[in-house]
Amino acid sequence: MSDILTTTVIVATIASGIRLATPFLLASLGEAIGQRSGVLNLGVDGVMLLGAFCSYYVVLETENIWLGVLTGIATGLIMGLFYAIITVPLRAEQGVSGIGIYLFGLGMSDLLFQKLVGTPLPIDQFEEWPVPVLSEIPIVGEMLFQHTPMVYIAFLLVPVVAFIINRTTFGLSVRAVGESPESADSLGVSVGKVRFATIMAGNSLAGLAGAALAIELGIFQQNLTNAMGFIAIALVYFGAWRAPGVMAGSLLFGMIGAIVLQAKTLGLIPRAWSDIAAMAPAIITILALIIVANRFRQPAALTKPYVRGD
Amino acid sequence: MRNYFIGAAIAVASVGAALALGAIMLLALGANPIAGYQTMFSAAFGSAEGLAHTAVKAIPLMLVGVGICIAFRANVINIGGEGQMVVGGLFATSTALAIPGAPAVIMLPAILIAGMIGGAFWGAIPGALKAHYNVSEILSTIMLNIVAVQLMNFLLRGPLIDPGEIERGTRIPQTARLPESADLPMLSESLNLHSGILIALVAAILAWVLLWRTGIGFRLRSVGLNPAAARYAGMPVKRNIIIAMTLSGAMSGLAGAILVFGSESHRMVTDGSSMGFTGSAGFNGIVVALFGALHPLWTIPSSFLFGGMLVGAHSLQRVAQVPSALVIALNGLIVVFVVSTEWHRKRLQNKPPKVKDNADNAASIDGAQA
Numbered sequence: 001m002s003d004i005l006t007t008t009v010i011v012a013t014i015a016s017g018i019r020l021a022t023p024f025l026l027a028s029l030g031e032a033i034g035q036r037s038g039v040l041n042l043g044v045d046g047v048m049l050l051g052a053f054c055s056y057y058v059v060l061e062t063e064n065i066w067l068g069v070l071t072g073i074a075t076g077l078i079m080g081l082f083y084a085i086i087t088v089p090l091r092a093e094q095g096v097s098g099i100g101i102y103l104f105g106l107g108m109s110d111l112l113f114q115k116l117v118g119t120p121l122p123i124d125q126f127e128e129w130p131v132p133v134l135s136e137i138p139i140v141g142e143m144l145f146q147h148t149p150m151v152y153i154a155f156l157l158v159p160v161v162a163f164i165i166n167r168t169t170f171g172l173s174v175r176a177v178g179e180s181p182e183s184a185d186s187l188g189v190s191v192g193k194v195r196f197a198t199i200m201a202g203n204s205l206a207g208l209a210g211a212a213l214a215i216e217l218g219i220f221q222q223n224l225t226n227a228m229g230f231i232a233i234a235l236v237y238f239g240a241w242r243a244p245g246v247m248a249g250s251l252l253f254g255m256i257g258a259i260v261l262q263a264k265t266l267g268l269i270p271r272a273w274s275d276i277a278a279m280a281p282a283i284i285t286i287l288a289l290i291i292v293a294n295r296f297r298q299p300a301a302l303t304k305p306y307v308r309g310d
Numbered sequence: 311m312r313n314y315f316i317g318a319a320i321a322v323a324s325v326g327a328a329l330a331l332g333a334i335m336l337l338a339l340g341a342n343p344i345a346g347y348q349t350m351f352s353a354a355f356g357s358a359e360g361l362a363h364t365a366v367k368a369i370p371l372m373l374v375g376v377g378i379c380i381a382f383r384a385n386v387i388n389i390g391g392e393g394q395m396v397v398g399g400l401f402a403t404s405t406a407l408a409i410p411g412a413p414a415v416i417m418l419p420a421i422l423i424a425g426m427i428g429g430a431f432w433g434a435i436p437g438a439l440k441a442h443y444n445v446s447e448i449l450s451t452i453m454l455n456i457v458a459v460q461l462m463n464f465l466l467r468g469p470l471i472d473p474g475e476i477e478r479g480t481r482i483p484q485t486a487r488l489p490e491s492a493d494l495p496m497l498s499e500s501l502n503l504h505s506g507i508l509i510a511l512v513a514a515i516l517a518w519v520l521l522w523r524t525g526i527g528f529r530l531r532s533v534g535l536n537p538a539a540a541r542y543a544g545m546p547v548k549r550n551i552i553i554a555m556t557l558s559g560a561m562s563g564l565a566g567a568i569l570v571f572g573s574e575s576h577r578m579v580t581d582g583s584s585m586g587f588t589g590s591a592g593f594n595g596i597v598v599a600l601f602g603a604l605h606p607l608w609t610i611p612s613s614f615l616f617g618g619m620l621v622g623a624h625s626l627q628r629v630a631q632v633p634s635a636l637v638i639a640l641n642g643l644i645v646v647f648v649v650s651t652e653w654h655r656k657r658l659q660n661k662p663p664k665v666k667d668n669a670d671n672a673a674s675i676d677g678a679q680a
Contacts, residue, residue: 086649090650093649096645096649099596100645100649103594103597103641103645104639104642104643104646107638107642108642110633111339111635227452227456230449230452230453230456233452234452234453237449273464275461275464278460279460279461282453282460283453283457286453290439290443293445293446294443294444
């Protein structure tokens, strides 16, 4: 064992864990913003799929990666507007309508892919962008500072989201709307406007997560995300609705994925057992949910549409 | 009477809206929407073969949908139909492989019951986690879907694989041809219609009896409508949550068993995803149940409608080169439309509109958590 666990292998595994964590982190940060305002969005996986396809297609046609990234965000914004209309003024039940959004994204992304592309042509991928100076540090530099730009963006968003939620007036409104929309409303905060903003922001991050995934892999196929969006929702519970917690959860998931991948490459897991190893993230999520459910309280108004004048 | 009229009008309007959007999509894809819908309709309902094909597609939708009715009526959101179908299929398959010599009279009940037990087990886990540990069943069922798929891949690539696949070295992840005594009896050989449809119809009727004519059903619905009142009336809320998830899972498990033993190859096969086995019936069953107003008997026509859409979509793919994924997208839109009109339907149907109660009922999917 000891000769397998060399520094090179460990460093490579951690670096790959950080890379694998990125789409989870983007999607679950977005979901956390929505949930803090009391809106559960179960459609993340569908939005990710649509975002992934649209950005894939734009990169395929224009060969411009950043245009693809913007397309992913724009796709998320449009889906967010759609979901906000359904859940805020129309007061749809959030669990089930999210499944509707998921099915729409799953079907639509596959439909568009088959009609517009057909065969999975590879596209340009992100290039690594080593951070000047910091990437020169031995070991740590290689683990943390030799990544693609999307990785830095995702991790820089953690303090940004935490600051907005905890330290700004808007963040205060978000939390108030998520905990007690009646009180927020009576103090002149527009519950509807705040929720529209959080839903659209959250969905645009889901779209960005899809774009990050497609461009990272350089490919699109049917059901590319393979339920990553659903795991991202669970990570919000895992992280107790806080940005750093969500980041910790995403990193844990990325690391598990990287370790399983590395163990397979090194032949530590027999091929027959790799399916069993692939259960690990889902089982760990369930165990984490059991722990979190009794230790932290979810936003009091989560999944409850707001009706003024009760 | 007025309530039925409002309910029906909104259901028709939801489909109308989805079909209208579907027509726009067809136009955008360069197909004539009217001709497209005609192709779909005549493929699904225009001939005996088409109807038989539609009926076969309706079976898993009906069973999952009936299970969803039971769960949603108890205010438990079961999104684990996919996993419960997979585990039901695995239990049934293992049973058939364990007793290969059994005659059909023993074999058929054994595999159907095994399927139900498998699904019930996979449903009871999230039920218990919700009842005792406050874990949202929405999340735990989704996670268990992922676990079920990996379990299927593991079993079909290893312990349950066709020994012939190992000899030949092809290693296709599938079981051997299952014992012939386990083949579901055919209603019509020429139309390829097996008796699974009868099982599904019986299940739908029994579910209706259970929900509206028994004490268990009364308690399930009471817990769903108002957990606090049900608890005050002395009903064990936690136990009812578990019962609802178990029954719901059993229905999906039965659907999984019928998928295996009613299949033309009479094997259980995996392509690595749950969709490959279930055809997304675990999710589409939710659409079917919602469209049937969460009523087991209305789920019957609803499942034929959506089964027909699947059949129609396949012919549309052949005739007009429109990918059949269109139907998944349309199903998603139908869910969105049905759910978006729900609150307004309830407000219209309840004559003295008690706004607060309605909003709470519609919203508190996490009733037990709050």
